[in-house]
Amino acid sequence: xxxxxxxxxxxxxxLMAVMRLMGKRQIGEMQPFEFVxxxxxxxxxxxxxxxxxxxxxxxxxxxxxxxxLHQLIFLLENCGAFAKRVISGKPSVVLNKNGVNMKExxxxxxGVEDLLESMxxxxxxxxxxxxxxxxxxxxxxxxxxxxxxxRRSALAxxxxxxxxxxxxxxxxxxxxxxxxxxxxxxxxxALKDVSVMTVDNTxxxxxxxxxxxxxxxxxxxxxxxxx
Amino acid sequence: xxxxxxxxxxxxxxxxxxxxxxxxFIDSQFAEFTAAVDCLYEKTRDHTANRxxxxxxxxxxxxxxxxxxxxxxxxxxxxxxxWLAETLSLVSYGKYEDALSKIDVLRELxxxxxxxxxxxxxxxx
Numbered sequence: 001x002x003x004x005x006x007x008x009x010x011x012x013x014x015l016m017a018v019m020r021l022m023g024k025r026q027i028g029e030m031q032p033f034e035f036v037x038x039x040x041x042x043x044x045x046x047x048x049x050x051x052x053x054x055x056x057x058x059x060x061x062x063x064x065x066x067x068x069l070h071q072l073i074f075l076l077e078n079c080g081a082f083a084k085r086v087i088s089g090k091p092s093v094v095l096n097k098n099g100v101n102m103k104e105x106x107x108x109x110x111g112v113e114d115l116l117e118s119m120x121x122x123x124x125x126x127x128x129x130x131x132x133x134x135x136x137x138x139x140x141x142x143x144x145x146x147x148x149x150x151r152r153s154a155l156a157x158x159x160x161x162x163x164x165x166x167x168x169x170x171x172x173x174x175x176x177x178x179x180x181x182x183x184x185x186x187x188x189x190a191l192k193d194v195s196v197m198t199v200d201n202t203x204x205x206x207x208x209x210x211x212x213x214x215x216x217x218x219x220x221x222x223x224x225x226x227x
Numbered sequence: 228x229x230x231x232x233x234x235x236x237x238x239x240x241x242x243x244x245x246x247x248x249x250x251x252f253i254d255s256q257f258a259e260f261t262a263a264v265d266c267l268y269e270k271t272r273d274h275t276a277n278r279x280x281x282x283x284x285x286x287x288x289x290x291x292x293x294x295x296x297x298x299x300x301x302x303x304x305x306x307x308x309x310w311l312a313e314t315l316s317l318v319s320y321g322k323y324e325d326a327l328s329k330i331d332v333l334r335e336l337x338x339x340x341x342x343x344x345x346x347x348x349x350x351x352x
Binding site: 001003007052054064065071072 | 231232234239245296297
């Protein structure tokens with residue numbers, strides 16, 4: 001029993017550490033420790049149930065151990081903010097009034113595409129629709145809409161992310177690499193210095209240099225560009 | 228909060244209590260059974276063992292296994308039964324030398340199985 005107890009605790013702590021290191025992408029609606037428990041508990045219950053050569057007590061002890069760890073973590077989290085931050089992580093402000101915070105995104109193993117995807121699922125289709133976007137500790141995106149957000153029926157597509165061309169975005173829109181190159185030349189910017197660049201189907205461009213505030217510009221879309 | 232603390236304490240008490248009981252129970256059961264197997268070994272070595280002696284050891288094991296099933300993998304229990312059955316057959320035919328090697332395996336299993344439940348690094352990893 002004590003061996004099963006220690007082994008379960010060891011697996012739990014390893015998974016917990018890995019989930020915390022993986023960032024918010026892997027979680028989705030659960031705290032990391034709840035996610036880890038969900039991952040393990042199904043198998044723990046299943047193995048002794050399906051394999052009659054394993055005593056049932058093996059599964060029961062392992063499940064009790066998980067319950068014990070869950071309760072201990074719950075108590076630890078209530079001890080203080082530091083413990084809560086270590087165990088469950090803290091919310092990350094990935095978009096603020098200055099634009100996308102690439103550092104925070106990278107810290108959570110996320111990219112601008114992931115941010116855009118989460119925003120779209122909340123009903124926001126452009127980065128400048130929001131004042132703040134926060135990835136909560138449970139992986140959910142909370143968004144604070146701009147007070148003067150206009151009603152738009154345009155879909156923004158990512159063209160440049162963290163100094164790299166987003167080829168799928170360029171292909172999907174039929175906009176061509178020249179459009180980006182020409183825009184950057186006019187703005188006197190190098191591709192590697194661009195944090196984020198999106199364009200919507202009205203030619204409205206969200207442009208943010210690294211460590212700078214974002215700008216909104218417009219440019220006529222080349223012929224054949226349609227989405 | 229109080230509910231959480233109480234549930235943690237109850238859970239901990241159940242696991243630690245269960246672990247201590249399991250450890251002591253398995254040790255005592257195997258100590259008794261090892262004594263019986265040792266006795267059978269000596270009788271076999273002296274060529275005085277008979278079918279009833281082995282059957283008595285077998286019966287002893289059958290009684291113990293009823294509860295041991297709750298704590299040790301059933302395959303280990305089955306393995307003991309198979310070696311006992313072979314010993315019974317060999318002793319019945321008077322093949323004492325062959326039976327001795329089977330009883331040696333039984334003695335080894337009696338040593339190995341309880342050790343698998345002791346708190347040690349090799350068991351954890």
